[in-house]
Amino acid sequence: MTGSEESPSFRLAYVPGVTPSKWVRIWNERLPDVPLILTPVAAGDALDVLRSRGADAGFVRMPVDDEDLSAIPLYTETTVVVVPKDHLVAAAEEVSVDELADEILLHPLDDTLDWEQPPGKPAFERPATTADAIELVAAGVGLLVAPQSLARLHHRKDLTYRTVTDTPQSRIALSWPKDETTDMVEDFIGIVRGRTVNSSRGRQTASEGSKPGAAKSKATAGRKPAAGKSTSAGKAQGRSAGRGGRSGAAGAKGGKPGKPRRRS
Template sequence: MDVDLRKVRYFVAVAEELHFGRAAERLHIAQPVLSRQIRALEDELKVQLFVRTKRATELTAAGRQLLEDARPLLASAEAARRRVVLAARGPKTFTIGFMPGITVTAAVRAFTGQHPGLTIELLRTTWEDQVEVLHDGRADVSIVRLPIDQQGLTVRPLFDEPRVAMLPADHRLAGKPSIEISDLADEHLLQHPDAVPEWRDIASELRDGLPRPVPTLHNVEEKLEHVAAGNGISILPLSTASFYTRPDVVSVPVDDLGPNHVCLAWTATRRSKAVQDFADIAIRVLKS
């Protein structure tokens, strides 16, 4: 059975809004049309995707599974569309994604010298979208910080750098020349615990079964605002910490904390000469 991507897009809108009226407004279509399209999708799949009551709209187990599968499916379709359009226009633009704290100037200059006819664009990414920009076609290559989901990607190591603890300026450890990860056992980490497994393994709040919620943070600036306010601590790569300095937050080296691994990534299906040329340059220039 062929899946209609338009119906899948409609489904994702409803699944994210959990409200047919808001989803219809977001999609700029009438609500009865949206309802018919969702019913048609359910008929095609022979499953119920939503449970609708007068009070709420909720996903069924089948709906939750489809939402998990639909997002990468739509991203892949959009990436394919973008690549087709770019192929029709010719290779005129090359977009490089990069994470905060990473300087790509030397690699970009060398690459531009090899490809003077290309327009080079730079795209600042975050922990949330550093891989997504590759899958949806927004970037040709992306300089990423591990860990990432490497499925469908080609990943090449560039360099490692130390990670430091970001603390409020009046924190009890702020004046230390260095600390150990065990010194942070009673602190609240403003990141997903899996991002700092060394902290996860010794954290008091996890050991006691009382994990505190982590606020949704979209960038380094928001993270440091929470640190400065005393809401928790954060672990950052040294270059990022050095770039985002402020008087009410200090960085402290952590002696037994492993380094952050910086890599270059691109989608495994990409075979263009420009991608390979940039990879060769980045590995040579940024490693040094």
């Protein structure tokens, strides 16, 4: 970790399609005195926001240039094709890229998929954003291949989506400036990775041997009682034996009396 000063708040950037609410809730439970400020950013601007210190960390889409930014890949998204509900594709559970070869596929300027060559037939003009492309799909201009989270984000009642196989997939990562790995960044990394409150990096957890009374119990576990001192078990046996002896004598005396002999 660096020695840079920490701000009294934690600024978290996130790109469209990412839902950080789960991690924000855990942060608020563990660090209630440090406000977490959410900053939505466009996918293409996210890395520049981190470099300019516009956020302490952010959920971004890979790839991430590791020269000045650290990144932890989190998950890979399913790729889907967005179509009108009455389109033939809607009747299938999934389709391949080859099955979309004769379709006009919209390729927005903010596309997050790393295509070598976008599939299908190109539209007359590229939409500026994914949101614009969704509107064009609803108008019947073409179809859109995108990460599933973006299809959900721009959901419309007249549209649906299906999984597309053999396509690039978008990966989400947590990223932050390498020279700004503060304690709060480490805390957030721990939350995202599912660490418990006592297992964050740099914090020691109490072991069994360090719990109160643990050393005492180990030290006395094999100790023998001193000579001349009876143990509680020995006392119990003595009491039991004493009771047994008395009960035996009582039994002898307590038998039925014999008949007196007649005098001759």
